[in-house]
Amino acid sequence: MSDLINPRLFARVERSLRKRLNVNVTPHLKRCAAHAKSEDDFMAAAARMLINQQERQEWLASWATRRHNESADTTPADLDTTTPSSLDAPLQRTFRITPQQRERVREALANELGPIADLLLDNEARRADSVTELLQRLESHLESDEQRARFRQSTLSSRSLDA
Incomplete structure (x- = not known):
């Protein structure tokens, strides 16, 4: 992991995304941290794991707000972790791939x-x-x-x- 990324920030981002995606995101986040030139780069790369564009923007905004208001504390702002209504519909697709x-x-x-x-x-x-x-x-x-x-x-x- 890059020395530029605060380990506390990394841990909190990992918990937040793991909770949202319900998978182990640590390997991907380590890769994001290794390539990041700043914490903002790290956050942008981590946010790409969120598929829904609106959810991604809300997630990033919650972190930016908290980081701006409390520069020493990297705790994310409270978020609604329920699935966005746009994702509630059954996801059945018609295209075929072998x-x-x-x-x-x-x-x-x-x-x-x-x-x-x-x-x-x-x-x-x-x-x-x-x-x-x-x-x-x-x-x-x-x-x-x-x-x-x-x-x-x-x-x-x-x-x-x-x-």
């Missing part, structure tokens, strides 16, 4: 992000309406244009699967 294609996408994503790829693929597959949307959603978790280009190249033939 197990071989899914594995190819998972491997391409794992090459860029590591073990968190399985979680992201499962979450995004439930929310996507097409293979193209799925790949776009997965690309949004990649930090650099270079990573997105490698991922796109690795999954290029998958794009023709859209129905």
